[in-house]
Amino acid sequence: MKNLTLLSLLILLVACNKPVPAGMREIAVIPKPQTVSFYQGDFVLSHAATLKFDQSDIKIKETSDQFMEVVKIGQLPDKGRGTIEFKIDNQADIKPSGYLLTVRLNKITITAKEPAGLFYGVQSLRQLIPTDGSGKIPNLDMADFPAFGWRGLMLDCSRTFLPKEYVLKYIDRLAAIKMNVLHLHLTDDQGWRIEIKKYPALTQICSKFDPQYPGEVNGFYTQEDIREIVAYAAKNFITVVPEIEMPGHSTEIFAAYPQFSCTGKKSVVFPFFKGPDVTEDILCAGNDSVFTFMEDVLSEVITLFPSEYIHIGGDEAPKAAWKKCPECQDRIKKEGLKDEAELQSYFIRRMEKFINSKGRKLIGWDEILEGGLAENAAVMSWRGIQGGIQAAGQGHNVVMSPTSHCYFDYSYETTSTEKVYSYNPVPRELAGDKSKYILGAQANMWTHIARTEAAIDAQVFPRLYALAEVLWTNPASRNYPDLEKRISKLTRNENH
Ligand SMILES: [Zn+2]
Numbered sequence: 001m002k003n004l005t006l007l008s009l010l011i012l013l014v015a016c017n018k019p020v021p022a023g024m025r026e027i028a029v030i031p032k033p034q035t036v037s038f039y040q041g042d043f044v045l046s047h048a049a050t051l052k053f054d055q056s057d058i059k060i061k062e063t064s065d066q067f068m069e070v071v072k073i074g075q076l077p078d079k080g081r082g083t084i085e086f087k088i089d090n091q092a093d094i095k096p097s098g099y100l101l102t103v104r105l106n107k108i109t110i111t112a113k114e115p116a117g118l119f120y121g122v123q124s125l126r127q128l129i130p131t132d133g134s135g136k137i138p139n140l141d142m143a144d145f146p147a148f149g150w151r152g153l154m155l156d157c158s159r160t161f162l163p164k165e166y167v168l169k170y171i172d173r174l175a176a177i178k179m180n181v182l183h184l185h186l187t188d189d190q191g192w193r194i195e196i197k198k199y200p201a202l203t204q205i206c207s208k209f210d211p212q213y214p215g216e217v218n219g220f221y222t223q224e225d226i227r228e229i230v231a232y233a234a235k236n237f238i239t240v241v242p243e244i245e246m247p248g249h250s251t252e253i254f255a256a257y258p259q260f261s262c263t264g265k266k267s268v269v270f271p272f273f274k275g276p277d278v279t280e281d282i283l284c285a286g287n288d289s290v291f292t293f294m295e296d297v298l299s300e301v302i303t304l305f306p307s308e309y310i311h312i313g314g315d316e317a318p319k320a321a322w323k324k325c326p327e328c329q330d331r332i333k334k335e336g337l338k339d340e341a342e343l344q345s346y347f348i349r350r351m352e353k354f355i356n357s358k359g360r361k362l363i364g365w366d367e368i369l370e371g372g373l374a375e376n377a378a379v380m381s382w383r384g385i386q387g388g389i390q391a392a393g394q395g396h397n398v399v400m401s402p403t404s405h406c407y408f409d410y411s412y413e414t415t416s417t418e419k420v421y422s423y424n425p426v427p428r429e430l431a432g433d434k435s436k437y438i439l440g441a442q443a444n445m446w447t448h449i450a451r452t453e454a455a456i457d458a459q460v461f462p463r464l465y466a467l468a469e470v471l472w473t474n475p476a477s478r479n480y481p482d483l484e485k486r487i488s489k490l491t492r493n494e495n496h
Pocket residue numbers: 261262283284285286287321322325326327328
């Protein structure tokens with residue numbers, strides 16, 4: 001009898017380690033893992049699952065707590081077998097932010113070199129949990145790592161104010177698909193959305209639409225709100241990159257502080273996007289108090305956001321007012337600048353010096369290339385890919401977000417999910433050694449057309465699933481019909 005038991009155990013073990021074809025076992029993980037091998041048998045995840053991990057590491061503890069919350073509330077059997085182990089192994093042969101996930105009859109192990117990798121392994125494991133209540137997770141080996149380090153989404157919370165709770169929900173959604181940057185467009189002509197203690201009128205006045213536009217929703221984030229968003233994002237291994245627009249897209253400031261504009265005229269905050277280069281006013285580049293103001297603002301912003309990069313906008317700066325402004329023309333003369341394009345470059349370089357002095361780096365839209373790029377600046381290439389190619393060619397870091405594939409305010413007729421999925425962030429034109437400057441890509445969700453949460457969600461999903469996979473998965477193993485299948489399975493599970 002004893003021998004028989006041993007024999008059957010042996011047979012079982014052999015069977016469990018025999019790879020089976022992928023088609024026999026269906027999983028829906030997004031983004032698609034780099035490699036998966038399946039084996040016969042399942043681990044049964046239950047409410048009684050026990051977790052083993054290094055309790056002394058707070059980041060691992062947070063990830064473990066998050067997973068145990070899923071186990072607690074999930075539709076799972078009360079009893080199961082086996083243990084789950086989360087392991088950090090500095091010596092393991094795993095790529096940065098990668099993980100190894102092993103599922104066997106009696107044990108699930110996630111191994112990573114750093115907490116971020118462990119977190120991503122847990123996100124995959126969460127997507128493996130079935131919704132039929134069986135708790136059965138197929139035996140497998142998953143070896144996974146991201147293709148790009150910048151996997152982002154920009155939410156425009158200026159044109160339409162997005163409540164804190166909505167932003168927190170987006171952090172969950174980004175984390176589930178292993179995205180790691182949330183870029184918040186905090187200021188624009190349509191409203192200043194972040195509390196700055198030194199200039200209270202920015203939120204008291206500049207966050208509010210003019211009374212001639214009734215029915216508009218006003219709002220801003222207090223510094224306490226921002227701290228909460230940033231901390232919640234950090235728990236989910238997401239960096240929040242703040243954007244404070246300058247020198248254009250800044251007329252909302254003049255509703256309270258007209259002295260910082262070229263004309264000195266008081267403006268009104270209007271709720272619609274007029275289009276590029278049509279606002280009459282701009283921050284005065286000839287006035288030193290404008291720089292003091294922006295440095296004060298950025299000082300508070302930098303204290304709130306620990307991100308390596310601080311976004312200063314820099315796009316679509318209308319030059320008409322600068323051309324007529326005596327102070328701006330004086331600045332051009334004194335600094336030996338050629339024209340208003342170089343004045344824009346002067347503005348950005350001066351801000352860069354300040355940001356660098358605080359130990360941070362500047363990133364801006366690709367217009368900051370015009371008139372010469374600031375020394376250490378990174379570029380977000382949006383008007384196509386040429387800005388990205390040019391900046392990377394000069395040895396500057398680049399985040400790709402071309403309108404052709406990454407503008408999620410565009411309709412699905414213009415930019416289908418399949419088109420997003422076909423994107424490759426490294427342009428073909430970029431020579432091999434320069435491709436390292438492409439940090440990754442991000443989707444941009446401007447909110448001048450879609451202005452309700454439901455409308456914004458419909459613009460972002462399912463396209464964001466496609467972009468998440470573009471940024472994570474090896475291009476050779478991408479397959480659109482397969483992605484569609486996984487999207488429908490996952491969204492069914494999550495009741496999106
Ligand atoms: Zn001026």
